[in-house]
Amino acid sequence: MSGNLRRGTRLRGETLRFRFDGRDYTGQVGDTAASALLANGVRAMGRSVKYRRLRGVLAAGPEEPNALFTVGTDPCVIPNVYAPQLELTDGLVARSQNRWPSLRYDVASLLQAGGGFFGAGFYYKTFIWPSWHAWEAPIRALAGLGTAPRDANLAPVPHEHSSCDVLVAGGGAAGLAAALAAARGGARVVLVEREPVCGGELEFESGAIDGQAPLEWVRATLAELDRLGARILTATTLVAGNGGEYVAHFEPGGLPGCSTMYKIRPKQIVLALGAVERPIAFVNNDLPGVMLIGAAERFLARYGVRIGKTLVLFANHDRAYAAATRLVAAGMRVRAVVDTRPADAVGAAAASRRAALVAGGTECLAEHAVLAARGGREVRGATIAPLATPSATRNFGCDALLVSGGWGPSVHAGTQEGGTKRYDASLGAFVATEQPAGRANAGGANGILELGAVLADGTAAGRNAARVAGRGSDASAAPTGAGDPAPRLVPFWRSPADRAGEKRQFIDYQNDTTVADLRATLEEGFIDVEHVKRYTALGFGTDQGRIGGLLGAAILAELRGEPLAEVGTSRLRPPYHSVAMRSIAGLRVDENLRITRRTPLYDWHLAHGGVLEPMDLWMRPRYYTQNGPAAYEAGIVEARRVREVGGIVDGSTLGKIEVAGPDAAAFLDTLYLTKASTIKVGRSKYMVNLREDGMVLDDGIVLRLAEDRFLATTSSGHGAHMLSHFEHYRDTEWSGRGVTVTDVTEAWAVIVVAGPTSRTALNAVLGASWAESIDALTHMAFARGLHGGQDLAVLRASFSGELAFELHCRPAIAVGLWESLVAAGLQPYGLEALDILRVEKGYLVSSELNGQTTPADLGMDVMIKLGNPCIGRDLLDRPAFREATRPRLIGVRAVDGRGRFYGGAQLTAADAPNRPCGYVTSSVYSPALGEWVGLALVSRLHAEGAVLTARDPLRIGDCAVRLTSIVHYDASGGRMKS
Amino acid sequence: MNRLTCPFCGPRELREFEFHKTLPEPGSSPYARVYERVARLDESTEHWQHVLGCRAWLRVRRNPSTDAVLETTLLGGGAT
C-alpha cells in the first residue's frame, strides 16, 4: 500500500519521510504516526508493560492504550507519545516502547512463554523475601511505560489566563451546536477541541445537517462562529477543572514542544466530550489487527487507511451495520458481522443494511460471538460460535477484527468537581445527571448518540449557558439533521471462555488486566471496585480506564452476581489526558522557579569569590574561593582566621521584625519562652519561640530599642514564617490591643564582626565618635547612632565564641562599611566557617531546630524554669516529653580523636547494635581542636562519657564516638568576654 | 484554581494565600487544640493569610466536600 495513493479528509498529499524502530517509511502531510504506519502495513507498535505482548493500535484518539512511542534521538527524547495523535513531520524519529532488544524479539516476553502469566497480586506476594527492596531494582528495570528522558530540551510553556461567558469543551456535533447557540445569543464563546480539526464523529458518520453533508455543516458553522467572535482552540484538550477555572492544554502535533496551557474562567461550561467506544473481552483480543470499529472508520475517513483486506466485525448494536456498509463501500471485504443480539433486536434501518450486506456476500450472524482472535503476531482469523452452543465453533479467516461493545459517555469530563451519574441500561453505561452550578453536559456525555438529538441537546445547552451567563437568547432556528440510527444496544461484556482462556481476555490493555485477574482478585477478598482497581491496576494507565474501566466494572458485577448499577465504576481523577510536567511548570522553571532575595552585599560577594547557596529565598556565601578549592577546605581556613585574627560575615538575611506600642512588651512575652518585658532599654536577650505543641520554633536576639519598641531577629530561613506568626497573634489573641508588627528585614543590613581584633578594627572604621560607646558595651548591650549620616546600631553579641559585634546599618552604607572593615584587616567568612564556629561552641545550627525538639531537649531548662506563660508552655508538661529515652542535645567526638563522623549518622550502643539511640545532628572538623566535633540528639539514658558507635554505612562507615559536653571549645567563655 | 475574596483586595487566586490552621472547637483544652482537631466534612473554619497580597489574616468558613467558600471575614482589623 503506497501512502501517496490514499485520500483522506486530513491528508494534504505531500510526501514525508520518517523513521520507526530504525526503518524508514513515508507518509503524507496530515498523517499521524499511527495512520502512516498502518498505511505501510505495520501492525505491531509496542509491547504491553507486564506480559510484553505485541500490541497494535486499538483506538484513534487519546484513549489509545497500546501505541505509545518514544520520539526523538537520545538524549533529547520524549516518551509516551500517543501514536494516533502524533502528527507526522518530515524526518520524525520514533520508536516503540517496553521491548528489549527489539520489538520483534523481546527478552522479557519469553518470561510469559516459560511460566505462564503473573496474575494480579503476583508482585505483592512473590517478592517479599527477603524484602521487596532486594527485588525492586531488577523489577523496575522491566517495569514502567517508556523511559524518562535525560534532556528533553523543551521550551518553557506559557500559561495564558482568560475568561469568557461560555466555554465549550468538544468540537463535535454537540459542541459546535452549543457554541453556535451561545454565540448567536451574544455570549463570548471559547471552544476547545482536542483534535487538530473540529467535527468529531461527523468526520465519518453518514447523514445530513440542514440539508448539507456533515463536514460542510462543520465548515459553515466554524465560519459563522468566527464571524461572531468565538475563539476556537484546536489541538487543545480540556485536562482539568478546579474552583471555576478550567485548564486546557494546547499540544500541537501531539508532541510536547510548543505547548500552551490555557487557564480559562468561564461563567458557564458545556462539556460535549462525546462518548468513548469500548471493546468486548474475548480470548487474544489484544492481538495486533484487533481494533475498535470507530477507530477503523476514523483511520479510513481521515487518512484513507484500509485497515485490512478481509474484516470481521463483532458488536452488540445497530451501528455495526452502518460501519460495515461504509467499509465495504471503501473497498474492503467484510467476511462477517457477528452480532450478539437476536436477529429481531435489529432496527429497521440496520436491517435493510444487513440485507444489503448479506446480498453482497457478508455473513451476518445473530446471537453469535467472537470467542477468540487467531494468529501469532497479528490477526489471521476469528473463532466464532453461537452463544447458545459455544462449542460449535467456526473459524473465519480475516486480517482485521473490528470490535465494538458500545460507548461510555465521557462523564470523566475533564473535571472532577462533583456531579453525579446514573446507569443507563439501554446504553450499558453511566450517564451524567446532576451537575454543579455553571456546568452542563451535552450530547454523547448525556448518553445521546443520535445526530438529530445530539444537535438539539447541544443547542439547548448552548442557549441555556448564554442565558445563565447573562447574555441574550438565540431565536434563530437550531440545526436539524439525521445520521446513523440509534444503536439499540444490548449490553454484552465478554465472550464465553474457559478458565485458561480468561487469562487472555484483556480488559485493561495498558496494565494487562484480564478477566482471570478480576476473578483472582475477588477470591482474594477484594470486592469493592476501588480495591479491585488498586489490586489489578485496572484503570491506572494513561487512558485512565477509558477503554477498560466500565468493561472491568461490568465483568466484576457479573462475577459478583450483582447489578452493574450497584457495583459502579472507580472514581475518575484529573488530568483527563497526560500532560508533560514541563507544561504544568510553565514559566516557573530554572531561575524563575522562585524569587531570589539579595542582601545589599550580594554583588560584593560575587565579585570577591563568594560561592552562594540558597537559604530560603536568600542567596548567601558558603565560602570564598580564595580560601580553598571547596567549602570544606575554605571553611577551615576561614574559621581558623576568625579565631586567630577576626572576620566579617554578612548577617543581613536575619529576619527583623519591629514590634511597637504600649502593649509591645506584653505581646512579646506571650510569643517567647522567656520574658521580653524584663529586657532593659539598650540591652538584648537570646530568646526562643515555641510552637503551640511546645516544640521549639525559632531562636533569635530581641533588642529593646525603647520602652515601647523592640526589634526581634529571627533565623534567616524562618524570617517569612515568623513574620506571619507575629501578625497572626497580633490579629487574633492581641486584636484591638496596642501593638504593631512591622517587617524591617530589608531596612537593615547586618555585618557581624567577630574575633580578637574585632573591637580594634571597629574603632578604626567607625572613628573616635563611636569609640567610647563601643568600649562601654557589655555582652548583649547595644549602642545606636549615626555613621556617614545614616542610622547604625552596634550590638555586642556572639555566635562564634569570640568577642563579636553585630552592626545593624542602613543598606546604603553596608558596602562602604564592609569594605572599610576589609581594609582594616578583617577577611569575610561564609556559612561553612559560621557552622564550624557554632558547633565548636555548642550553639544550635539548624538541624537541631527540626520541629521535634522541646526546649528541654535542647538544654534550655533554665528558660523553662522561669515559668513564663507563653504560647506552647502548657504542652511542655506532657508526659511524653519526660520519657527516659527522650533525646536531648549532647556533644559528640571521636574516641580516638582522629575519626570522622557526619551529620545524619545513627548512634548505637554496644548492647543494642541494631537499634539507634540517637543521631548526629551537626558535625564539623574543628581547626581549633584539630579533630571532628559534633552535636547529637541522644536518648537521655546515655550520659556524657558514654561510648557509642556512629553508623554511616553509605558514606564513611562506622566511628567510635564519646558523648561530651555540647561546648567543645573555650568552655569558660573567656574569649567572648575579653 | 480556587479563589478567596480578600476584604481589601477582592477575589484573588488561592496561590496568594497561605493556610494556617483549622480552628479548634471553642473552649478546647490546650492539648485538644493541638492534637484533637476534628476535620469536618461539611464545614470547616480556618485561618488564612493573604501572604502575597495585603498580608491580612482572614477567617474562612468553607465546605471541604464541595470546596465552596461560605464566608470570608477579616481577623483583628489589622494594625492601627
Ligand SMILES: [Zn+2]
Ligand atoms: Zn488582601
